[in-house]
Amino acid sequence: MDRNRRTELLAASQSQEVRQLAETFLSERAIAEELHVICPPEIGMIMMQVREPVCRERFHLGEVVVTRAEVAIAGFRGWAVRAGSDRETALAAALLDACAEYDSKMANQVTELCDLTAQRIAADERSEWQELLATAVAFEELD
Amino acid sequence: MTSDLDTDSRQYAAKVAACRFNALESQAVFKLMLEALSRPGLIEQFPLEIQHRLPCVLAPVIVLADVETRIHIAQTSQFNWESALISATGARPSVISTADLIAIPLEAAELISQVLESAPRGTALAPEHGARVIIGVRRISSHEAEPAIKESSHGLKLRLSGPGVKDERIVWVDGISLQDFQTLQRSNAHFPSGIDVWMTTDNGQILGLPRSTHIVVEEHSSKQEAH
Incomplete structure (x- = not known):
């Protein structure tokens, strides 16, 4: 798992899971x-940037509160x-990132947590899409 | 027993701590930078605690950098602060051509022309995209009789005029070449696009040279226009 992906998933992991592994x-x-x-x-x-799905252009959605840490x-x-x-969890996530670089055994445990988070995100997205599907509109183009 | 890597971590943590300014320090440095840029040729002085803590060429970058800023620190084997600065500010590292903020320490003086040549200049419609460049020099003086600069073979006499300068102001600078000023002239030839420059010394002086300043450089007996 590359580092960008790992950091992305550690940011989305559940707080308790991150803290538990860090401990x-x-x-x-x-x-x-x-x-x-x-x-x-x-x-x-x-500033949170979002890419709109039609022209694929980025725009600023608004500012979000974040916590960062480095170890x-x-x-x-x-x-x-x-x-x-949540300062504690941000510090714990930074610790997990460092541990993944430091030791291959720990890297595997961090990867397991990240994989679990990725599966959870995918399941959430599928479930949200199922809810939205009923409202989808099919357009027909006239010749 | 302390390993090399552990020592490295400690040193790195100390460097990052040096790069973290509190609100009062940030305000003080920001005000100095504004003063220096508003009155080109007037030499301002960094607070002592900043001078003692880190190379002064980095202080303006720390004050202006945040997570949305791209920075480039010219690195040498003796000067490797970019990583610590990124950790402290959250700024993104960048190549020269896309950097918002660029610092060139005295140790990397041979890179000044190259940096000024390729730094972003913005456009007439978006002059704010021009880079802010901080250059570390050996000495700056407003006194013509400054012996250290006058005797130095690298010393340059700058005649400044333009916005913020009443009539003309003279400054002596040691540690930057005539060729570097000629490159700056080319970069600032199409106002309002261009590059804003601050020069700093290790003893805490700061001099602002905004893109609007007209600079005539005199080296020994020669005289050359630099903007």
């Missing part, structure tokens, strides 16, 4: 000793940004 990793002495917080969690606003474990850096103001 498991932190219980390992090597991680706890070598962890450095590069940027403590900070809350800010960023390093033995020189391997981890970064996370999540919507909302």
Whole structure:
């Protein structure tokens, strides 16, 4: 799993799952000793861009509150940004990103969490699409 | 025992911490930059705590950068701050041709012309897309009698005029070449598009040269127009 995708999915993962896995990793002495917080969690606003589906042009939807954090474990850096103001989970997500870079076994566990999140997102989208399908309009073009 | 990677993490964390300004520091530096740009040729001074904390050439970038800004820091083996600056501000790294903010430390002075040549200049309809470039130089002085600059073979005398300057203002700069000013002249030939420049020194001076400033450069006995 590439890093962009991992960061995207860690931002969308459930808070409790992210924190739980981070705590498991932190219980390992090597991680706890070598962890450095590069940027403590900070809350800010960023402009959310959306691409409209007809001309595929980007536009600014509005500003959203996000929390970002950055950590390093033995020189391997981890970064996370999540919507909302949950500092603890943002820090935990950054820790998971760093752990995935630091150790292949931990990377597998993070990938498992990300895969679970991806499946959940896909299921949500399918379910939303099923609800919307009833309102779909089929246009006929006149010659 | 502390590993090299651990030491690296500590050093990196310290660099990032140096790049994080509080609100008062950001306001102070921003005000200096505005003053310097509004009155080209007047030399302003960074607060001491900023001078001691990090290279002054980075301070303007830190103040202006955020998650929607693209930055480029000219890197050398002795000067590698771009990554720390990105961690501290959330800005995006960029190549020169698309960067909003560019910093060239004194250690990378040989890159000045190349950067000024390829930095974005904006257009007549969107001059705000022109890059802001911060250049680290060795010395800046408003006194012609400054011996260190006058004796330096690299010292240039700048005659400034234009908006923000009553009649004419003279500044001496050491650490930038005549060729660099000629490149700046080409980049700023089609006002309002162009590049705004600040020059900083390690002892905390800052000088603003907005794209609207007319610069005549004198090197030794020669005199050349630079805008």
